[in-house]
Amino acid sequence: MTPVLDLQRMKTAGEFSQYKLLCFVKGFHMKKVFRVVSVLCSLTILMTGGLTSARAADYPERLITAIVPFAPGGSTDIMARTIATLAEAHLKQSVVVKNVSGGNGSIGAKEALDKKADGYTILITAENLASYRVMGVSPLSFNDYDPIILLARGVPVIVTKPESQWKTANDLIKSTTQKPGEVKIATTGPTGVSGIVATILGAKFNMVPFKSEGEIITAVLGGHTDVATVGLLSVADYIKAGKLKVLAVVNDKKLPNHPDWAALGEAMPEYNKHLPWGPFYGVWVKKGMPADVVAKLKDSFSKAADDPKFKEFVVKNELLSMNVMGADALKFANDFTSRTTWLLFDGGAAQKSPAEFGIPRL
Amino acid sequence: MKAVRYKSGEVEANILFLLVAMFFLTSSFFIDAGNYPAWSSAKIVPILLSSVMAICSASSLMEAIRKRQVTKATENVFQVKVLTYIGVFFVYIGALFLLPFWLASAAFLLFSFLFWKSLPLVKAIVASAAVVAVSLTLFSKVFYITF
Amino acid sequence: MEHLLYIALLTAAGTLAGILVGAIPGLSATMAVAILVSLTYGWDVTSALAVIMGIYQGAVFGGSITACLINIPGAPSSVITTLDGYPLAKRGEGGIAIGWACTESFLGGLIGILALWIGTPLIARIAIGFAPQDYFLLAVFGILLVGSFAEGSFGKAMFTASLGIVMGLIGLDLITGMPRLTYGSDLLVKGVDLVTAILGLFGLSEVLFQLYQNSSAHVIQKVGRVVPPLNLLVKYLPLTFRTSCIGILIGALPGVGGPIASLMAYDHAKRTVKNPSRPFGEGAYEGVVASESANNAAIGGAIIPMLTLGIPGDAVTAVIIGAFQIHGLRPGPMLMAETPELFNMIVLSLVFATFFFLIFGILLIKPFIKLVSIPQNILLPPIIFITVIGAYAINSSLIDVAWMSFFGILGFVFKLYKFPIPPMVLGLVLGPLIDETFRRTMISYRGNFGDLLGAIAVSPISLSVVALMGVTFYMMFRKPAKAKAG
Incomplete structure (x- = not known):
């Protein structure tokens, strides 16, 4: 604290201060900075080293990033933050929500695909993936991901x-x-x-x-x-x-x-x-994840979805609980894609026909 | 402060701006308007505003040409020093895509400190390491930003 | 009583964090609140709200610190503050500029809270009354004001503004749901991020320009009295009050927010203050007064539609609504009726936060001044690094860094040839607004201009906006004529 006080006195002394200030910055201050840096560095090494050496074998050994492709505060974001906090307890790791908004959710969805299929990046998103292709927004669709769980749908x-x-x-x-x-x-x-x-x-x-x-x-x-x-x-x-x-x-x-x-x-x-047609929220991962990782995620998220806190959240937010996994989830997403894309095409909003992408009419 | 007069490059820069405006104007016409009528199509505002842009840059260009004719004083805009620094900066941005964030940044900071002759080598090394370490720690530990 | 103290302490912590987040370019209040929403998941709702309100108030003020000292607005709502704040710092009055920003943010904040406390039902009714065409008129008004900034010529200001608007339209078009001006590139679908633009246009370009000017001349910042004298504060009180009212109203309109509020307030000050302390744009205290009181008053305004209608007034309130919902509360017509104590808690936290940032702000001025008193050649390299890491931090994306660099070079070229930069940033804000509102209006009236004019003629809100535009126009064109005569 002393150098700060010292400096203040120097300041009032007018031009002399500048000289002193230079001394201050170039001189002994560096020693202090150096000390702080060395402490910080060792701390970081300790923290990261400690974490990796402790549990190297089992899957969540560091924090998991949950990409939400919408701005914070939206319905998908709230859903993601609620389920992520509850899943943390079962994964025994932090699940950090990262908002990558833009392009109606396509930017974040793409980012989840660009990362390694190691289970440290998951995607929590809504129904929007269904319409990207026919709207010419992005080549992505639900087919590019594996479902972990479909949580709830809105009416x-x-x-x-x-x-x-x-x-x-x-x-x-x-x-x-x-x-x-x-x-x-x-x-x-x-x-x-x-x-x-x-x-x-x-x-x-x-x-x-x-x-x-x-x-x-x-x-x-x-x-x-x-x-x-x-x-x-x-x-x-x-x-x-x-x-x-x-x-x-x-x-x-x-x-x-x-x-x-x-x-x-x-x-x-x-x-x-x-019908039924409405927004739905789900957890997805990039295709090609190791089976044990997917199993761990499915287990943790389904437990989180069974948590009374989550059930209360679903009721309070006027949603309908889904808890659909595996083949059922894929079928739901595919049926949804068919309905939505053909509706968009028949209504004249879509640029491209769903037939171009092999999407069947229901 | 004495007003600095610029000459070299002003006309060229304005021509560039005019080209940018024309580029946006032309591409505005090719926007897919979907099945909306003209008065509410996606084209209308881009076309209007890039026209405004074009008109404004044209007037600015005229002004620049007039100024070039009357003023003799020149100042070289293309300083080697500035261009070098911008060049290195872009190398740094490119390096960010290939190297770890901290390494590229520390190297660039070191270069900058030396370039500005702010600090002697040893202190510059310490300072760049400090800035990078402190800010990366802050951003990753407090704001969960992954580098 | 104990609980109150606890709330006050939490608010204080939030406010301090908010000031720092606001002052670091690239970190935003939105981001900080979003992180807190997860952290405070297990807390009771009043404690979480206390921290969040502290961050919100603190960050809006914090953005002005870097805006004044190094010409990089820490948050979009401080863009206008650079116009007079930075020239003040260049004169060595950086501390005084922040002192003004701090006290005026305080006064504006309090007036905003007062409006929230007593005027909520009325202001909410006015906000609902705004029809699509009124938003459109407001956006057009904004563009006209941007044009009047011109340090150099009207043409140059309009050029940068319209470039900003057109670039702001890059990305997905809301109305057709299709990409626009993206040239088939995935990278452009997302559009141009406002904060990358600010970091590049203000931050990087400033560093490059200093290098270009070779300005080794080091400004010694005065550190004597930083708190504005009372007599001046009283003298500017009427102005503060007027600009705060502008801030409240603009803040209450969903999707308009702080940057536009301070723009309108600044323009109002420029037109109504007869003898400013210095010409506007060269370090007029009145400029800082207008901009800073308006953007903090806008907070009170933005909270009104959030609480009464469940509609966010800006990006931060959008996240706060999320926080409410996670805690099982639903902002909307029932919130005030069902949980009136919550409303009082919010007002109380805001009042605490306002007082805390006044205290912290004034205490922090000197350390901040010291920081910028470091010689330029040592200060500039870290600043350039801050612009890079700040751009990266928005989305953890290197593409944003590349965008920032592009804007940096563009800003440098603008500075070389005296194209004003703030209009470009405001253009990026106004672009989507003007595009959406215009087309929404036209769709609503099915392209029938007669119906549209009829609707404007019978709506008191539309008529007042039109009258406002008329008066501004009149004054804009009368001025040069008068100058010639003189």
Whole structure:
């Protein structure tokens, strides 16, 4: 501490200070810096050396990076941070979430593929991988990864203001056929959940794109658009507070927690071929991981997903629990890819046909 | 402070900027607009703004040409010193892709200290090692950034 | 009481961390809060919030330290602070510049909190009222202001601004979901990162330019009185109040945020202050006052839509919403009704944080000044390294470092030929905003300009934005005429 005090006194002495300062920086300060550096270096060597020598044989011997290809604070990020914290206990290693956002999630997905298939990089992502190829965003798809576990899926709901003329989804569709292109629906772009749901409805909407679900809700509340389809989580409280009303839940069945809301699949069975459709969250790894690594990850993450804390999280966030692994997970992802890509192509949003990539129509 | 007058390179730089603007303008026309009508297509804002860019760089170019005609004072923009340093800097950036982050950085810092004649060799070595060690430790241990 | 003390201590720790994170270019409050969300997973929610609010307040102020001293804004919201803060440092008044930034951030922060405390319902209603066309008008207004920066010519400022806008559009287009201006490259799909641009355009280019100018002239920083005198503080109080109001409103609009708030506040100061302490852009205290009070006031503004609507006002509040959800809380219309004590806790932590950064800020000025009093030739190599590691830290990606280098060279060339740099950075912020809002408006009115004009004519919000633009325009063009007459 003494040199700092000393320096302060020198400073007031005007020009002399500069000379002294030079002495200070070039002179004995270096010794101190050197000391600090040597301590730091030895510390680092100790820490890293200690870790590697202790457990060299069993898989998680250093921290695992979980890539989340979206910005912090988004739904995928929250999901990833929750499950990562719970999985740490079973992996007996830190799982650090790394947000690599951009390109609708394709940048982070690519980064997970660029790393070694050693189990130290995993990918926690949402449904977006399905549409990259047909949208010309990136050549990646779910086929490039092995599923560890699919955790949960969200349910979109169709909402409008309480004083709206529509009471059911049927009313809404009728309006759009009477006045095609007049009804404004807020979406998060054509590949977003609401964009695809609007395509599922197949009605002639005027699709007004917004950046996030939050902006969509303000647009409906402020009367700037007529309806919106959003994830249930974002609007649950608005419905409870009576500021928005539900026209239908975009699902084949009614939701167990909200039996009073109509399900689109039950009210209008013609939509059932597209359902269930909604965002889903899963843990993925690059293909070609050693079997024991994959087994360890599957074991740890399924235990984390069974944790009551995670179950509570799923309920609080208005999600539906999935816990699907192995071949079932692959089938779910492939079916989802087929539905989504063909919807995008038929709706005119996709540049390329899913047939180009051998994606079958369901 | 006395105003420094630049001459060499100004016109060329403005021509370069104009070319950049033209490049963006042309590529804006080739943006895939999807099936959106003209007034809301992905092209419209890039086309408008790169036109503004082109107009502005053209006016700046005219100004530069006028200035070149009236001023005699020159100052050499292409200083060997600056160009060398930029060159080495790019070698460093390239080296980052091949060598470990700390090694390339320490080497570059050492070079910089010597280049600026800031410190004698031994102290420069210590200083570069210190800067690299301290910052890498901070970033990796506190912010979980992997190098 | 004990609990309060505990909360105060946590906030203090958060604020200190925030100041440092804000001051180190490349590390952002967003990143720090995201890390904390994981760390505080097991904590109770009020403790976690105390740390987070501390970081948030601290970081927005911290960004101004490097902006003033070495012309590298530590955070995007401090870009405008460089305009007058750095010239002050060049005169040896770096300490005074930070002193101003600190006290004004404090005052702006408090006014923002006050607005949050009493005005939440009203401001939330105004924010909901903003229609797509209003956001568009606001973005256009922003571009006009950028053009008026011009140290040199309007044309040069518009050139860098429009270059920024067009480069800001590189990447995935939100509306079609397809890549745009990426030339088929995977690297470009992600778009241009704002922070890499700041590090390159401000940081690297500055080092290169100093090398070019061969400026061995070493500025001795005054370290006498760094706290602004009371009479001046009182004199600027009306200005502080006005710019803070601008900050609150802009902060409350989702997706607009700190950088634009300080831009608008700075422009307001430039137009309304008749006799600045020095001409704007050459080290006017008023410039620092406007920019720093507005960006900290924007915090109070940004929290309003976060709490009442569950909509983030900026990137940091987006992460804070995530923190809420991890703790099982859902920001939105029910939050304030169901857990009013949480709202009080947030306000309290913010107040603590504001006082703490005032204290820490003033204590830290002298060490920081000492740091920049190290001779240039020793200081510059580490600065260049900081720009590299800072660019890397954003995404742990070397591609970002390459981008940063590109922006560094570009900034150097801009400096050589007197193209102003801040407009380019603001262009990168405004680009996506103007593109999205314009197209959203046009889609919403199905290309019918008549309907659009009709909607503007009946909306009080649209009319006020238009009136604001009109007045600004009028003043912009009246000035040169007056100068000629004089």
